Amino acid sequence: MSAESERTPILIPLSQGLGVNGVALWALRLSEALVQRGWTVGLTVHGEPSHHANAGHSLPNGVRAYDLRHLPPLSDEEPMHPYVHAYREALTDLGWSADTPAVFLPNLDPKTFAIAASLASSNADQLRVVGWQHSDTPFDATLLTTYEPMLSAMVGVSSQIAAGLRDQMVWRAEDIKHVPSGVEVPQSIPPRKDGPIRLVYTGRLEHEQKRIGVLLEIAKLLHEADVEHTIRLIGDGPAASEVAMAAKKLTNLEWVPPASRAEIVEHLQWADLKILASRYEGLSISMLEAMAHGVVPIISRVRSGALDAIEHGVSGLLVDAGPEEADITIAERFGDAVLELAEAPDRLARMRNATHERAKANFDISRHADACEALFRDAIAAEPRWWPLDRPCAFGSATGGGGSVPPDAAERAAKALSREPGPLAIYGAGRHTKAIGHVLAGAKISCVIDDDRMNHGHTLWGWPVVSLDKAPPDASVLISSFMHQKPMAERVKAKGMRAITLY
Numbered sequence: 132m133s134a135e136s137e138r139t140p141i142l143i144p145l146s147q148g149l150g151v152n153g154v155a156l157w158a159l160r161l162s163e164a165l166v167q168r169g170w171t172v173g174l175t176v177h178g179e180p181s182h183h184a185n186a187g188h189s190l191p192n193g194v195r196a197y198d199l200r201h202l203p204p205l206s207d208e209e210p211m212h213p214y215v216h217a218y219r220e221a222l223t224d225l226g227w228s229a230d231t232p233a234v235f236l237p238n239l240d241p242k243t244f245a246i247a248a249s250l251a252s253s254n255a256d257q258l259r260v261v262g263w264q265h266s267d268t269p270f271d272a273t274l275l276t277t278y279e280p281m282l283s284a285m286v287g288v289s290s291q292i293a294a295g296l297r298d299q300m301v302w303r304a305e306d307i308k309h310v311p312s313g314v315e316v317p318q319s320i321p322p323r324k325d326g327p328i329r330l331v332y333t334g335r336l337e338h339e340q341k342r343i344g345v346l347l348e349i350a351k352l353l354h355e356a357d358v359e360h361t362i363r364l365i366g367d368g369p370a371a372s373e374v375a376m377a378a379k380k381l382t383n384l385e386w387v388p389p390a391s392r393a394e395i396v397e398h399l400q401w402a403d404l405k406i407l408a409s410r411y412e413g414l415s416i417s418m419l420e421a422m423a424h425g426v427v428p429i430i431s432r433v434r435s436g437a438l439d440a441i442e443h444g445v446s447g448l449l450v451d452a453g454p455e456e457a458d459i460t461i462a463e464r465f466g467d468a469v470l471e472l473a474e475a476p477d478r479l480a481r482m483r484n485a486t487h488e489r490a491k492a493n494f495d496i497s498r499h500a501d502a503c504e505a506l507f508r509d510a511i512a513a514e515p516r517w518w519p520l521d522r523p524c525a526f527g528s529a530t531g532g533g534g535s536v537p538p539d540a541a542e543r544a545a546k547a548l549s550r551e552p553g554p555l556a557i558y559g560a561g562r563h564t565k566a567i568g569h570v571l572a573g574a575k576i577s578c579v580i581d582d583d584r585m586n587h588g589h590t591l592w593g594w595p596v597v598s599l600d601k602a603p604p605d606a607s608v609l610i611s612s613f614m615h616q617k618p619m620a621e622r623v624k625a626k627g628m629r630a631i632t633l634y
Contacts, residue, residue, distance in 0.1 A: 139511060140225035140233040141165060141172045142218070146205050146240035148176055150183030151335055151366045151389045153416030154239045154265050157312050159392070163191035164313075164500035173197055173225050175218060178204045182337075184367040186389040197221040205242040211525060214242065215249045222250070227257045232515070234507045237278075238263040241526035244278045248524040251281040255515040259283045261506065264292050265413045267435030270614040276300060277526065281518040283510035286310045288414040291435040308506060311439065312414050313499025316491045320425035323403060323480060327359035328473040331402035331426065333395055333417045336368035339582050339615075342431075343370045345408035345452075347377050348462030349469070350384040356466070358473060362406070365390050365398055369583055399424040403479065404469060408461060410454050410618070412436045422446070422490035425483040429468045431461070446482065446489040448472075454618060455625040457600075536566040537613055543633040544570045547609060551631065556580050556602045558619055558630075559611035560591050567611065568592065577603055599626060607631055 143158045162172040173195040179185055190196050199217050203209050227233035235250070235258055237243035247260045262275045262282045267289065275285050276299055285300075285307045287293030293309035300307065336343050343364075350362045364374055365387040378386040390398060405421035407430040412418075414436040418428050422440065430437055431452035441447035448468045452461040472479045518524065537543075544567045548555075553575025557564060560581040564571070572592070579596045581587070586596045599622060602608065607629045610619050620630040 138226070138231050139170060139507065140222065140227055140231070141170055141236070141507070142175065142222060142225060142233055143172070143236045144175045144177070144238065144240070144243045144246075146177050146238070146243050147183050148179035148200065148204075149185050149188045150179040151186050151368065152183065152239075153334070155186075155188065156392065156416050156420075157265070158236075158238075159188055159191060160314065160496050161499065161503060162194045164496050165503070166191060166193040168500065168504065170504075171195075171225055173221055175199050175221055177202070180204045182367065182369045182371070184389045186367075187391040187394075189391065189393075195221075195225065197224075205240050209242075211242070211245060211249060214246050218246050218250065219254075222257070227254075229256045232257050232259050232511060234510060235260050236263055238265060241274055244274055245524045245526050248278060248281055248518040248522075251516065251518040252520060252524065255281070255517040258515070259507075259510040259513070260516070261286065261510055264288065264296065267292050267295075267411050267413050267433070268615075269617055272296060272299060274526070278518075279303060280522075281516050282306070283513050283516055284308060284506055286506070288312050289436040289439050291439075292413055308502075310502045310506065311494055311499065312416055312419060313494050313496035314416065314419045314423050314490070316423040316487070316495045318491075320483065320487050321400070323476075323483065324401075327361060328469065329401055329403045330360060330362040330406050330469065331365065331398055331404070331421070332363070332406050333365045333390070333398065333420070334407075334415075336364065336366050336370040336374050338370055338584060340410055340412075341368075342408045342410055342452075342458065342461070343368075343374065344458040344584070345461045345465065346406055347374065347384075348458050349406065349465050350377065350381050352462055352466045353469065354381055354383045356470075358470065360469070360473065361385060363387060363398065363402070365395070369585060373584060395420060396424070399426050402426045403483070404429055404472065406465065406469075407431065408450075408452060408465065409433060410452075414439060419490060419494045422486045422494070425487040427472065427479065427482045427486050429465060429472075440489070440494070442485075442489070446485045453625075455622045536563050537634070540613070540633065541567045541570050544609070544611075547631055547633060548574045551607060551609075553577075554603075554606070555631075556606040556608045556628075557594070557611050558599070558608050558623065560586055560596055561612075563613060564591070564611040577606060580608065599623070602626075602628070604628065609633075 175197045178200040237247045261284045297304040363385040367389045378384045405426045405428040428447040432449040443449045554577040558580040608623045609631045623630040
C-alpha cells in the first residue's frame with residue numbers, strides 16, 4: 132500500500148447504471164481491486180437507459196456509491212448543471228483538494244467528459260482526469276481528442292485503440308497508454324462435463340454492434356444439422372423480444388434475462404464455447420470473463436482487441452465476418468467453427484486449458500490494477516490541466532456539433548437535399564433523423580432504412596421503414612447520423628448504392 136493509495140480519491144461514472152454493459156463490469160471490478168489496495172473509490176450510479184435492464188450487480192464492499200438515479204438518464208437534451216453539482220458533491224465527500232487531487236475517469240458517455248470539463252474549468256488543481264476509450268469507433272476516439280486539453284492521460288483498452296489515438300494526437304503520444312482490462316481468473320478450471328456441446332453469449336442483445344441475428348442463425352443451422360448442443364443467450368437489449376420469440380420456437384436455444392456477476396460465473400462454468408459475432412469491439416469484457424473460466428471464444432475477426440486476446444487455433448477461433456456480410460453467411464462460418472471443436476473433444480480440452488492460461492497470464496484483474504495504479508500516480512504527480520474557459524464544456528458545442536445531433540445538422544441536410552432531386556432513402560430512424568424532420572418533410576423520400584429489425588414494417592411520417600437489403604438498389608442514401616456516419620456509409624457503398632454524408 133502506497134501513500135498515494137491511502138488518501139487519493141478515485142471517481143468512476145456508471146453512466147448507464149448497473150445495466151447490461153461491459154463498462155459497468157469493468158468499473159465494478161477496478162473499484163473493488165483499488166479499494167482492496169487502500170484507495171478511496173466512489174461510483175456515480177446513473178439510471179439505466181431504455182433497453183438496459185438492471186442486471187442486479189452488487190456494489191463492492193468499501194466502495195462509496197453516489198446514487199444519481201433521481202436525475203434523468205444522461206442525454207444530449209438534459210442541462211448539465213444538476214449533474215455537475217452532484218459530481219462536485221461526490222468529490223467533496225471523497226475528500227478532493229489541491230493537496231490530494233481526485234482522479235476522475237470519464238468513459239463511454241460524452242456527458243461524463245463534459246462534466247469533467249466543467250469541473251476542470253474551475254477546480255483543475257483538485258482534479259486529474261484520465262480518459263478511457265473502451266470501444267474501437269471513430270466517435271469514441273473523437274471524445275478523447277476533443278477533451279485532450281484537460282486529460283492528464285488517455286487509455287486505449289486494446290493496442291489498436293492506443294495506436295490510433297497516438298496517430299491522432301502525436302503531441303500527446305507519451306500520455307496515451309495501452310491498459311488491457313482485467314477479470315478475476317481462478318487458479319484452475321474443472322474438467323469438462325459430459326454431454327452435448329454448450330454455447331453461451333452474455334451481453335447486449337442488439338444488432339448494430341453485437342449482431343445478435345448471427346447467433347439466432349447459428350442456433351437454426353445447428354438445429355437443422357442435428358448437432359447435439361445448447362446455445363444460451365444471456366442479457367437484455369433492443370432485440371430481447373426477438374430472442375425470446377426465437378427461443379420459444381427452437382428447443383436448442385435458451386434466453387436468460389440479465390445476470391449478475393455471480394450468476395454469470397455459474398453460466399460460464401456450464402459452457403464450453405463463447406460466441407461473439409460483433410462488428411466492432413475494444414477488448415470485450417464478456418470474452419475475457421469466458422476465457423478466465425476456460426470457455427473457448429469463437430469470435431469475429433474484428434480490427435481491435437481480438438488479436439490482443441486470442442491466438443487463433445490455440446486459445447480460441449477467429450471467424451472472418453465482413454461488416455456488411457449477411458447474418459446467414461457469417462453464421463455458416465461460425466457453425467463450421469463450432470462443429471470443428473464439437474467433433475474433436477481432445478482438441479477442445481487442450482484449447483480450454485490454453486484459453487484459461489492466456490487469461491491468467493495477461494488479463495487477471497491484479498495486472499489491470501497494477502497498471503492503473505502506476506497510471507494514476509503519474510497523473511497525480513503531473514501539473515493540473517485546466518479546461519480552456521473560451522471553449523464550451525458540452526461535447527456538441529466543443530466539437531461544433533450537438534453530441535449525437537450537431538446544431539448545424541438541419542442546415543447540412545438542407546444543403547445536401549438541395550443538390551439531390553430525389554427520390555432518396557434516409558438511413559437512420561433515430562434521434563438525428565427526427566431532429567432534421569422539418570427539412571426532410573419537403574424532400575422526395577422513398578423509404579427510411581433502419582438497422583433495428585423491430586422497426587421494419589412500421590412507418591416514419593408515412594415513409595416505410597425497411598432494412599438496407601430492402602431499399603431500392605439504385606437509390607441514393609442520405610446518412611442521417613453523426614456518431615455512426617462512417618460505418619453506415621460503408622454499408623451503403625458495399626451494396627453498390629451511393630452514400631450522401633453530412634459530416
